[in-house]
Amino acid sequence: MRILLTGLPIKSHLLPVLAPLARAAREAGHEVAIATGAAVASDVERHGVPVVVLPDVLSPEEAGSRPELRPVREKLRQWRPEISGPLVVPVFDDAMAATFATNVIDARWRPDVIVRETNEYGGLLAAEVLGVPSAVVDIAPLITRLVPAFAERLDALRAKFGVPPGGSAAALTAGLLPESWYPPDSRPPGLRCHRLPEAPVAAGPRVLAAFGSNAHRFLGPSRLLSITVEALGALDVPAVVALGSDEAVASWRGPRPANVELAGFVPQRELLGGCDAFVTHAGFSGVREALSAGVPMVAVPLFADQPPNAARVHELGVGVHVETAGITAETLAAAVSRVLTESSFRSAAREFQRSIAELPPLEDVVTELARRGRAA
Structure with a gap:
């Protein structure tokens, strides 16, 4: 089986979970790669996982240099959480999801299944266009609830790719904490919870x-x-x-x-x-x-x-x-x-x-x- 894992080009989204999952799939005899932006490709490869580099998918640092985001950068420079509280940031970027999907569809690497991390939606769109099943590794269980009109915005993206609204259910959602972490109204269908390998214990502070x-x-x-x-x-x-x-x-x-x-x-x-x-x-x-x-x-x-x-x-x-x-x-x-x-x-x-x-x-x-x- 050919498994393509997709994740935003952010190391904390890729290395703790997707990289070890990819290694496990390779050890089981499957052909595996992680699709992400060039900014983190070398970090992923150092973990022994092949990378499908998506040329137009930018890391937050790369995207933040765009001139149209100057007001956002200025807001960030002035932000003081101890005064104003948590910073409200967009957690779903329609244009980025479309770009990610286009790059995956255009890549020569053809999967039998796409497994995405929660924050990355281009893999979901690409799976629907390519007609392959998709699954989710749930690295942010509570984040979708923060997206205004999420279902409508996702359907608008589907329309741009010629995909019917509603989409198809994920093959499975791999949770990383017990089901009790999820509020009762936020437990996705197909949820199966798993544990990551235990870490060695080092002497440290209290x-x-x-x-x-x-x-x-x-x-x-x-x-x-x-x-x-x-x-x-x-x-x-x-x-x-x-x-x-x-x-x-x-x-x-x-x-x-x-x-x-x-x-x-x-x-x-x-x-x-x-x-x-x-x-x-x-x-x-x-x-x-x-x-x-x-x-x-x-x-x-x-x-x-x-x-x-x-x-x-x-x-x-x-x-x-x-x-x-x-x-x-x-x-x-x-x-x-x-x-x-x-x-x-x-x-x-x-x-x-x-x-x-x-x-x-x-x-x-x-x-x-x-x-x-x-x-x-």
Whole structure:
């Protein structure tokens, strides 16, 4: 079977899940490639996966340089989450989805099935045009709810490609957390939940704070990182704050409390295994990694699906949700202290960890796709 995985040219969308799934499919004897933009092709290839380079699919950094996006760049430069709260960003780009679909259709690599990550819709359109089944690896379960008139906009794109409205149901949706993560009204049909391979545990701090791989780019003018360092400095616990780049560490002019280590990038999955609390922007990958390690969270969302993820963390009792607007070192320190001292958070996170461990491995997605392909 020829399996084409599709993902936006963003490393965090590709490397943690799609790359290991592609390797598993290759090891099972299937012909596999990941279709994405050129900006991340070398990163994917270093993970041992062939890449179908889509020439017109741009990374956020490349797209952000376009002149028509100058007002967006200016808004980002002025954004201070501790004052204005989470940034509202478009999570569905009609033109990008159409471009992605066109590039996949025009590529010479012809799949028997297309498996896309949640944020990438061009693969879905391409599958419908090519008449092949599609599946979803759900790396952002709560994001579709944020798209205004999503079904109508998707049908408008279908019309441009000569595809009937409504489309066809996905062959399967591969969730990466137990079904209980999904609110009851957001559980897609065909949902099958899986677990990723366990990470090795490394010695680390009691508290880890990280705001994602884009922290240094998004939080340039913000005081949020300084507030985080100051808050953890007020607690008598070893802590690490990932600033997002070595350059950010070298140029740091904020507080340097003795109990807080500043780092650029950290092996987050490994360190979480030894932590008692995780201060996070509530990106789904970080939430998934914390729950897989049984670590409760202090969720401080910044944009996209992070606010609903943070709300879900609170609803499930696996952490607390702290609003960025009006955040201070005192309020953040109090939230971290609460997660460290109230055992209910740790118990809920550990229970979630146990339910994750009971899920079938992600590699079973390949087996299911092959089974359905033979039955078709």
